[in-house]
Amino acid sequence: MSADWFRRRFLPRGPLPAQRPPRPRASPVPYRRPRFLRGSGSSSGTADASRRPDARPVRSPVRGRSLPWNAGYAEIINAEKSEFNEDQAACGKLCIRRCEFGVEEDQEWLTLCSEEFLTGHYWALFDGHGGPAAAILAANTLHSCLRRQLEAVVEGMVATQPPMHLSGRCVCPSDPQFVEEKGIRTEDLVIGALESAFQECDEVIGRELEASGQVGGCTALVAVSLKGKLYVANAGDSRAILVRRDEVRPLSSEFTPETERQRIQQLAFIYPELLAGEFTRLEFPRRLKGDDLGQKVLFRDHHMSGWSYKCVEKSDLKYPLIHGQGRQARLLGTLAVSRGLGDHQLRVLDTNIQLKPFLLSVPQVTVLDMDQLEPQEEDVVVMATDGLWDVLSNEQVARLVQSFLLGNREDPHRFSELAKMLIRSTQGTDDSPIQEGQVSYDDVSVFVIPLHHQGQGHSSH
Amino acid sequence: MSADWFRRRFLPRGPLPAQRPPRPRASPVPYRRPRFLRGSGSSSGTADASRRPDARPVRSPVRGRSLPWNAGYAEIINAEKSEFNEDQAACGKLCIRRCEFGVEEDQEWLTLCSEEFLTGHYWALFDGHGGPAAAILAANTLHSCLRRQLEAVVEGMVATQPPMHLSGRCVCPSDPQFVEEKGIRTEDLVIGALESAFQECDEVIGRELEASGQVGGCTALVAVSLKGKLYVANAGDSRAILVRRDEVRPLSSEFTPETERQRIQQLAFIYPELLAGEFTRLEFPRRLKGDDLGQKVLFRDHHMSGWSYKCVEKSDLKYPLIHGQGRQARLLGTLAVSRGLGDHQLRVLDTNIQLKPFLLSVPQVTVLDMDQLEPQEEDVVVMATDGLWDVLSNEQVARLVQSFLLGNREDPHRFSELAKMLIRSTQGTDDSPIQEGQVSYDDVSVFVIPLHHQGQGHSSH
Numbered sequence: 001m002s003a004d005w006f007r008r009r010f011l012p013r014g015p016l017p018a019q020r021p022p023r024p025r026a027s028p029v030p031y032r033r034p035r036f037l038r039g040s041g042s043s044s045g046t047a048d049a050s051r052r053p054d055a056r057p058v059r060s061p062v063r064g065r066s067l068p069w070n071a072g073y074a075e076i077i078n079a080e081k082s083e084f085n086e087d088q089a090a091c092g093k094l095c096i097r098r099c100e101f102g103v104e105e106d107q108e109w110l111t112l113c114s115e116e117f118l119t120g121h122y123w124a125l126f127d128g129h130g131g132p133a134a135a136i137l138a139a140n141t142l143h144s145c146l147r148r149q150l151e152a153v154v155e156g157m158v159a160t161q162p163p164m165h166l167s168g169r170c171v172c173p174s175d176p177q178f179v180e181e182k183g184i185r186t187e188d189l190v191i192g193a194l195e196s197a198f199q200e201c202d203e204v205i206g207r208e209l210e211a212s213g214q215v216g217g218c219t220a221l222v223a224v225s226l227k228g229k230l231y232v233a234n235a236g237d238s239r240a241i242l243v244r245r246d247e248v249r250p251l252s253s254e255f256t257p258e259t260e261r262q263r264i265q266q267l268a269f270i271y272p273e274l275l276a277g278e279f280t281r282l283e284f285p286r287r288l289k290g291d292d293l294g295q296k297v298l299f300r301d302h303h304m305s306g307w308s309y310k311c312v313e314k315s316d317l318k319y320p321l322i323h324g325q326g327r328q329a330r331l332l333g334t335l336a337v338s339r340g341l342g343d344h345q346l347r348v349l350d351t352n353i354q355l356k357p358f359l360l361s362v363p364q365v366t367v368l369d370m371d372q373l374e375p376q377e378e379d380v381v382v383m384a385t386d387g388l389w390d391v392l393s394n395e396q397v398a399r400l401v402q403s404f405l406l407g408n409r410e411d412p413h414r415f416s417e418l419a420k421m422l423i424r425s426t427q428g429t430d431d432s433p434i435q436e437g438q439v440s441y442d443d444v445s446v447f448v449i450p451l452h453h454q455g456q457g458h459s460s461h
Numbered sequence: 462m463s464a465d466w467f468r469r470r471f472l473p474r475g476p477l478p479a480q481r482p483p484r485p486r487a488s489p490v491p492y493r494r495p496r497f498l499r500g501s502g503s504s505s506g507t508a509d510a511s512r513r514p515d516a517r518p519v520r521s522p523v524r525g526r527s528l529p530w531n532a533g534y535a536e537i538i539n540a541e542k543s544e545f546n547e548d549q550a551a552c553g554k555l556c557i558r559r560c561e562f563g564v565e566e567d568q569e570w571l572t573l574c575s576e577e578f579l580t581g582h583y584w585a586l587f588d589g590h591g592g593p594a595a596a597i598l599a600a601n602t603l604h605s606c607l608r609r610q611l612e613a614v615v616e617g618m619v620a621t622q623p624p625m626h627l628s629g630r631c632v633c634p635s636d637p638q639f640v641e642e643k644g645i646r647t648e649d650l651v652i653g654a655l656e657s658a659f660q661e662c663d664e665v666i667g668r669e670l671e672a673s674g675q676v677g678g679c680t681a682l683v684a685v686s687l688k689g690k691l692y693v694a695n696a697g698d699s700r701a702i703l704v705r706r707d708e709v710r711p712l713s714s715e716f717t718p719e720t721e722r723q724r725i726q727q728l729a730f731i732y733p734e735l736l737a738g739e740f741t742r743l744e745f746p747r748r749l750k751g752d753d754l755g756q757k758v759l760f761r762d763h764h765m766s767g768w769s770y771k772c773v774e775k776s777d778l779k780y781p782l783i784h785g786q787g788r789q790a791r792l793l794g795t796l797a798v799s800r801g802l803g804d805h806q807l808r809v810l811d812t813n814i815q816l817k818p819f820l821l822s823v824p825q826v827t828v829l830d831m832d833q834l835e836p837q838e839e840d841v842v843v844m845a846t847d848g849l850w851d852v853l854s855n856e857q858v859a860r861l862v863q864s865f866l867l868g869n870r871e872d873p874h875r876f877s878e879l880a881k882m883l884i885r886s887t888q889g890t891d892d893s894p895i896q897e898g899q900v901s902y903d904d905v906s907v908f909v910i911p912l913h914h915q916g917q918g919h920s921s922h
Contacts, residue, residue, distance in 0.1 A: 149769075152769075152770070153769060153770055156759075156770060162759060162768065164746050164747075164758055164759055165753075165756050165757065165758055166756075166757035166758070166770045167756065167757065169756070171750075171752045171753055171756070172747070172750075172752075174747075175746070175747070178746040178747040179746050179759065181746075181786045181787075182746050182786065184746065184759060184768050187767075188767045188768040189767065189768055189769065190767070191765075191766060191767025191768075192761065192765055192767030192768045192769035193767070193769070194767070195764065195765050195766070195767055195769075196769060199764075270731060285625050285636070285639040285640045285642075285643050285645065286625075286633070286635075286636070286639040289632075289633075291632045291633075292626075292632055295626050295627075295628065295630070295632070296626065296627035296628065297625055297626055297627070298617075298623060298625055298640065298645060300653065303656065303660075303821075303823045304652075304653055304656050304823075305652060305656070305825075305826065306648075306649045306650065306651065306652025306653030306654070306655070306656055306826065307623065307645050307649040307650055307652075307653045308610075308613075308614060308650065308653035308654070308656075308657060309613070309614055309617060309627045325642045325643065326642075360764075362764045362765075364766075365766070365767065
């Protein structure tokens with residue numbers, strides 16, 4: 001992606017062309033639930049005729065089907081928000097092949113791919129919006145993108161420290177020292193691969209949706225275990241936390257129009273054309289109206305983390321670029337997340353104003369060193385879509401996890417049972433810790449990944 | 462500042478005009494040391510003929526002259542780096558007047574300014590580069606800008622919670638609720654005032670330097686006490702830390718081409734014209750050369766926090782936008798800081814490539830709640846320019862502070878003695894905790910601000 005590309009794509013110089021619906025050239029992405037749920041209930045997963053809470057089953061893998069690291073999983077469809085469950089999930093083994101270099105001749109290398117050079121594991125949650133298609137494509141695609149990106153740099157992951165040149169040749173004797181001084185470690189290559197994989201997957205989704213004439217986007221939260229480390233990559237408002245006996249630690253942070261206000265306002269400052277004169281980039285405590293004209297009201301702009309007062313002009317009465325508070329906050333009145341995959345065609349209703357320029361597909365990645373952590377018996381990572389976190393705090397989830405695991409030491413399916421229990425806790429049942437009126441009507445999907453006895457023997461030839 | 466302004470100023474469409482030296486219309490800013498050092502030694506402060514360490518005196522206020530909160534101060538000029546000490550300092554009482562509203566008639570208010578409505582205190586350090594002028598102007602000006610910005614919003618600081626409208630009139634009955642939901646507090650107005658004051662001061666410096674035909678820039682680190690809170694605003698690579706009996710807490714973070722890499726690379730991605738084809742925005746472990754062409758080498762771009770490999774093309778051999786490591790890191794080969802005041806005319810040597818578009822004048826502000834802190838006898842804030850932190854870690858400074866204060870409970874000038882001791886510790890004397898070769902040859906300036914028994918009775922009519 002280049003700046004020119006950005007300009008060509010998002011900043012047409014002439015009048016905006018009328019928005020034309022994409023012409024489908026491929027068949028639509030079929031709706032499905034995650035493969036590892038096969039045999040666990042209604043396979044279509046579409047809405048029941050009556051979508052009362054007790055009619056919406058909590059689904060999890062059938063007993064006997066085990067997920068990587070014996071992780072648990074459960075999900076529930078939303079209460080009449082959409083026809084389909086727009087969440088998707090994926091997990092599996094990640095097999096990275098190595099291209100071994102043979103004889104070098106005139107810059108042409110003979111490459112031999114060994115079968116499995118590095119293996120890791122992968123768990124992913126995707127929370128779709130505007131239809132289920134983008135989340136399904138992401139669940140089908142992202143792990144392949146990640147494998148490809150990791151294979152492209154795996155030679156650099158072999159040494160204790162990544163070499164300056166992927167070939168391992170030392171052009172300059174002090175190259176290792178330059179890499180050392182920059183503090184570049186193997187984990188930086190994995191982070192880079194995750195960043196590239198998210199972007200590649202976003203491009204694939206864009207092409208596929210255009211070809212099939214579908215629309216939509218999704219968030220992506222991914223955990224990857226590789227060489228003794230657990231990487232958590234997040235783009236959107238899902239969340240992962242580490243729960244230990246005496247500790248709750250966030251492993252991701254959310255990207256919403258509120259948390260990314262300054263980045264989004266700054267883009268609108270640089271490219272005011274993106275707002276087409278219809279929105280104001282400034283933030284006010286509420287949408288302004290005629291009575292506010294000429295008054296000094298609280299506001300903030302892209303460069304401010306504090307607040308100040310400005311005299312209200314007519315242009316300040318426009319609809320705000322970011323509007324609403326907390327869960328209600330929307331970008332351009334349309335979208336509740338500011339990072340994710342897809343949404344290539346998304347426009348503000350009845351306008352040509354595009355959302356995509358304001359969205360990032362690049363994730364934030366945090367790294368958990370399993371050797372340093374020395375995981376104990378009850379240590380788990382809980383990954384869930386926003387439906388869970390909207391009604392339960394990190395601490396509430398941690399308490400539920402801790403007390404459940406203490407009372408269920410033997411059941412081999414206890415992590416899926418735990419995931420189911422967490423989802424039931426969002427549905428306002430009697431034993432739920434949530435308060436009246438805080439029931440989740442959203443799709444909810446949860447992975448519980450146990451860390452004990454895992455992440456060892458991570459490298460295999 | 463608008464995007465159009467940015468484009469007009471930094472992105473000329475035609476060929477770049479030849480750089481013409483500004484025509485001086487005003488007399489140059491005279492060199493001086495801080496006013497509160499009067500009587501403490503050579504008033505010119507220029508270089509001694511022999512600038513050996515023992516010939517460079519550590520200066521601090523004369524005994525009997527007390528600074529706000531009985532703070533201590535000391536400074537030393539650099540060892541032959543420049544003719545003048547390019548650091549500057551300022552401190553004093555901050556008196557905020559209130560414009561009281563009288564009878565309202567046809568939108569015109571009768572305003573009455575009471576003498577002192579709110580009082581606070583102010584300590585500031587400025588570390589100049591490219592000459593002492595910008596730092597002197599900042600020391601002369603920033604507190605006035607801050608007073609003006611605070612006076613502009615002081616009506617909003619009166620209530621428990623800032624009102625939506627500065628006039629206090631409630632246009633919409635739920636306005637207080639909107640402000641509440643946004644979580645806007647009095648301290649956000651102070652943060653906003655600090656952000657605006659830094660920008661206003663930057664504009665003043667730009668005008669003054671252009672008028673006097675001088676050049677240069679400076680960092681700015683400011684501490685402000687107001688209504689029971691201590692605000693620390695930082696733009697540059699100076700640093701403030703809180704030192705308590707059992708705690709060391711950073712109150713600022715540094716803004717350098719390294720710490721702001723992604724912001725700077727992103728600007729170059731958006732406006733490639735800013736590099737005039739002379740620089741590459743990509744980061745590599747070292748500057749690339751012909752031998753690297755066609756090889757896959759480690760790199761990262763603006764959207765990456767991890768690293769990946771790319772095949773080296775000819776354009777990658779250009780000089781990097783950010784080059785060097787740690788203290789040696791430079792923006793466009795020229796500047797070691799990425800935030801600060803001034804530098805309006807600064808260009809890459811022998812080119813028309815401007816530095817200013819990459820620099821921010823807006824500070825990051827942290828807030829210390831004095832009531833929550835309940836400061837004890839030995840609790841202090843240490844503010845210093847980078848000359849101190851280049852050779853002493855936060856922990857080393859904290860240990861020096863703690864042991865000094867334990868042994869000096871009675872001396873009323875002990876905080877200036879402590880500041881002097883900290884500076885002597887950077888000069889490689891026998892009792893210094895720093896290692897051989899880690900002597901500071903830079904200008905060093907230090908404030909030590911005691912917190913015990915301070916910040917009370919903060920509001921006066």
